Amino acid sequence: MSNKKGLISLAFGGLAIGMTEFTMMGILPDIAKDVNIDIPTASNLIGLYALGVVVGAPILVAATSKYPAKKVLLFLMLLFFVFNAVFTFAPNPWSLFTSRFISGLPHGAFFGIGSVVASKLAKPGKEAQAISLMFTGMTIANLAGVPLGTYIGHHFDWRITYGVISLLGLLTFLTIYLWMPVFPADKSNNIVKQIGYFKRWDAWLMIAIISIGTGGLFAWISYISKLVTTVSGLSEDSVSIIMILIGAGMCVGNLLGGKVADTLSPTKAAISCFLAMATCLLVLFFIAHITVLAYPMAFITGMIAFSIAPSLQMMLINNAKGAETFAASAGQAAFNIGNSIGAYLGAIPIIYGFTYNYPSLVGVVMASIGAILTYIFYIKVESKESSTEVNTEILQKA
Structure with a gap:
């Protein structure tokens, strides 16, 4: 049962990451209007997140390779939670752009490490299905999370949407802490x-x-x-x-x-x-x-x-x-x-x-x-x- 809970905690992470990445496309005009910038300038928020993923994936994995996977996943979701919260309350374009870039850094590393952990949690011959369960969180984000977040952003405030996304990161942190088994670090990694x-x-x-x-x-x-x-x-x-x-x-x-x-x-x-x-x-x-x-x-x-x-x-x-x-x-x-x-x-x-x-x-x-x-x-x-x-x-x- 603990293995299944571990996979569910990874799915929560997929949900949070999927929402923070894809909701941006739907509420971009609301953000642009709120901080008084035009749409082309605001669209940099999409590119900066993608850049954060590309930069963060190899650097964070390489830098944390000697640490146990559970500790690394906790660190990545803490980073996600903090900088999505900073993004939520960012008062100006500069702070928006900076926090958006940093919030993208954990994305690739989380799915990379999470994929390996999911395969270890799986029964023999079921590794790909375990990985697909982790990615189910991202697909649920596209199915329900993104439309709901876009609706809230349009009709209420985009900051509420990203506040919820930040809290999903905190929820993922807690479920990983409570449910994820500890795998010893591979000391041969460098x-x-x-x-x-x-x-x-x-x-x-x-x-x-x-x-x-x-x-x-x-x-x-x-x-x-x-x-x-x-x-x-x-x-x-x-x-x-x-x-x-x-x-x-x-x-x-x-x-x-x-x-x-x-x-x-x-x-x-x-x-x-x-x-x-x-x-x-x-x-x-x-x-x-x-x-x-x-x-x-x-x-x-x-x-x-x-x-x-x-x-x-x-x-x-x-x-x-x-x-x-x-x-x-x-x-x-x-x-x-x-x-x-x-x-x-x-x-x-x-x-x-x-x-x-x-x-x-x-x-x-x-x-x-x-x-x-x-x-x-x-x-x-x-x-x-x-x-x-x-x-x-x-x-x-x-």
Whole structure:
């Protein structure tokens, strides 16, 4: 039972982090108005958080590698709680920007260390499902937390929303303290050993897989509001329903993805999920103008797109013996890079006057490249490792 409670505490962290990252998109105008800045300036709050994730993931994991995982997770959520609280009460743009950047630092490290801890809490053969349970918190954030936080920000005060998010960080801190088992620190870990992960070509291949492949999701979802209102013909009031359906799809896809990864193997599951994402986005491109199909396609696309998460985390952990937490956290940084690349490339057809279903074609290309790169990983890395293990077993028997 304690193992299940430990996983639930990680899910609380996923909920808090998911809300702090994605609620910003919905209440940006409210923040801009409150502190008297324009929307383009306020949008830096999104970029600064992503920058915090990219910077914080490798640095915090490397710096805390000799400490027990439970203590590190407590430190990360304390950092999250404090600086989201500072952000909540920030009186001016400078303090908003600074606290927003720092609040992004624990994101990648939490999911990186949390992924490794979740795999240790799991029963043998159920590791990917355990990781998917942690990410369930983030999918619930998209399903319920973000719409609720956006509503509160619009109709009451955005600071209430981020005050609640900060308290969720405190709740996560308390549940980790009470429920998380203590795993002894790996004394053999050191900064040089962790950073050495980046000396391997297959590490960079994994980063490319995540940055490019998951960018397909963001090429689509970054322009979902305009897609459903200008192409599908829905009203602006329907956008919130579409977002809830996407969040529900992500919840289902995340849990389903964990089961598929444990059944097929993480790499085979990742290839399948990338190909399914590319196919779904291609279908969406051609049928986006059919209004009645906008609702089921929002759920289906969200489900397929997020089913990839557990597979990629397990690939990172399995491929980084001795630097598992560092690799898993670097994967979160790569995911945020994919966020930026997908949104940027998805904007190109819009700039040239094409309709808002064309970013989905960009997503098709990115997801397809993700599948190809994952297949290369399977052939060059995983098959080679399997062959080496078989040869070693033959020699031992001989």
